[in-house]
Amino acid sequence: MEEVPSDKPTLRKIIHIDMDAYYASIEQRDNPEYKGKPIAVGGSPEGRGGVIATASYEARKYGVRSAMPSRRAKELCPQLIFVRPRFEVYKEVSGKIREIFSRYTDLIEPLSLDEAYLDVTVDKLNIGSAIDIAKLIKQSIKDELHLTASAGVSVSKFVAKIASDMQKPDGLTFIGPSKIVSFMESLPVEKFFGVGKVTADKMKRMGIHTGADLKKLSESDLTRYFGKSGRFFYKIVRGIDDRAVQPHREIKSVGAEDTFPYDLKETQYMVEELEKLAATVHDRLEKRNLKGRTITLKIKYSDFSQVTRSQSFPIGTNDKDVIAETARQLLMATDTEAVRVRLLGISLSNFNLAPTIKGFEDQLYLFTDDDL
């Protein structure tokens, strides 16, 4: 039977759940002496200094923010307590949160350890109301894990995400379909997905401050000024966001492979292909902010037999040259005489849990806080 397209498509029910000061809240929960105190999870301000991953709400009052250099945070809030992150714990708690989500739906798209989209258009328990589901999830997280979360409920991912941020911490915000247009128009540009500080500044200099200003620009103007994101802004400011909630598994490996039009016989050509693959893999890692500790080379021969070789490092890498060179050495370690290769692939796995901050591991710093 064919489905009759209806004029009014069923609106989706999307929930965005965002844990409040996730790492810091877990530390305060597990270490009662941190309760009510300004704490920061992340690198310590000593030596070259790290950056802050999450600050507790008490610390945020002083202006301490995520991604801020720890030294700067210490300046803003001298009594700030620095806590070493325990990623294993955060990951474990995240699994428990996901279990709570899965009581209501399987359409869960985790964005990170502390954030996820849920599509509850159809829910497992036939509750029907997305607002009620959001309330139940928040209550379970509070009762079972002693943590708080903020929820945003709407008909698209974009609006749900902004909604969850509106009444933090422990908030629940619903933005219904009738309010979306006026909501988007009043939204400051920096709240738009994909608008960072640089783009926001650029927009402001152009006199674009809110969604309403953005709406005045044509699609071609937006594309001209902001490239690919311009088209996205054009749609999103009109409330058009049909991106589906995509339940995907955690990224275990990132790679690229290529089957060649002709089988490769010369090592030199294989090495050239590896360089191209390494560049692609590098771009893909960069996009996801990942560094892998294991580099794997896959070789498929003309008779379809296949070998893989891998090498692991103590620290993660996404360096194009390192990837290409490792792959080359792995290739050289196989028998390259008198073979015909139809496919080569490079993948990286064994990702560091915490995204590594680019910098010099052991490079000493010239200035101390007093000099700056």
Added chain:
Amino acid sequence: MKFIVNSAYLLKQLSNINGVITTNPVVPILENFLFELEKGSLTVTASDLQTSIITDIQVESKEKGSIAVPARILLDTLKNLPEQPVTFSIDESTYSVEIISDNGRYKLSGENATDFPKVPSVSNDFTAEISTEVLSRAINNTIFATSNDELRPAMTGVYVNLGDKNTTFVATDGHRLVRYRRTDVKSDNGNSIIVPRKALNLLKATLPSDNTDVSVNFNMSNAFFKFGNIKMICRLIDERFPDYDNVIPSGNNIQMKIERNDLLGALKRISIYANKTTHQVRLKITGSELQISAEDLDFSNEANERLSCEHEGEDIEIGFNAKFLIEMLTNLDSDKIKLTMSAPNKAGVILPAEKDASEDILMLVMPVMLNQYV
């Protein structure tokens, strides 16, 4: 309005100032050159809001007017024209620009000149004269050590301190620092500014090779450079420069004197074998021998070389980022250099062994901590 100009001459002048134009400017009109014509002189402005460059070009015309002309199309057209006089005919009501050459006619649409951002006017709060040679040397010697870290804006430029005895240029990225001092440039009323890297790069590219003088004017917010028929105006970095004097060590009592090119060559070879992230090389100075080595455990690569040197003080083993050392040594031009150190976790200082009378250059580099591999 209408004017006639030699195509090659115009191309040369425009190429001089084109570097300031960015590919994706904040306001689209900045993709244009601003043309202002008066009394046979065409004033062309290019800008990215932070930095503006203006050049005066002599053309044949008695008219007056202004227009913004798309830079890319104009330059591409001029590049592909054989040298000849070309006529520009501009309709200021429709902003249409027509270029007429022996080869044919090219029409492009310009924009209203009044939409082009105003360039800050010259102010005479502070004035100095510097020769192009000194200025280029100062830029070349410091710019490579500036930082890309936008979170520390002060370090993304070169600090210039004009004093009554000398002028000091300082650049640092937090891991290394260069202090370049000239005793032949001084000024009675002392002052200091931070000039952004982009402006200095543009200046470096535009400065003529003949030794004319550059006049520099600045106030708290802008600096103005004038040489030949070119004027450059740049916004200054309004930040406090780190207290650099404090970090320059005075008690480095281990000293090594060595041929600059020998050391540079060795470092270039050894660094190929160093770790690709840290670029760490190990310098081991014992007696009158310098041993340079690197190892990359990930690939089981390693290399080492031995050089003879003049050495005073205790023996030392210290790690440095080879890239930093190579950049510094490349920018020095004395035959021999001196490297002074005190400990494997304290700053090393590189100095030319022979000193030029009017210049004083000091390069400082922080070590990379050595792991004691078994």
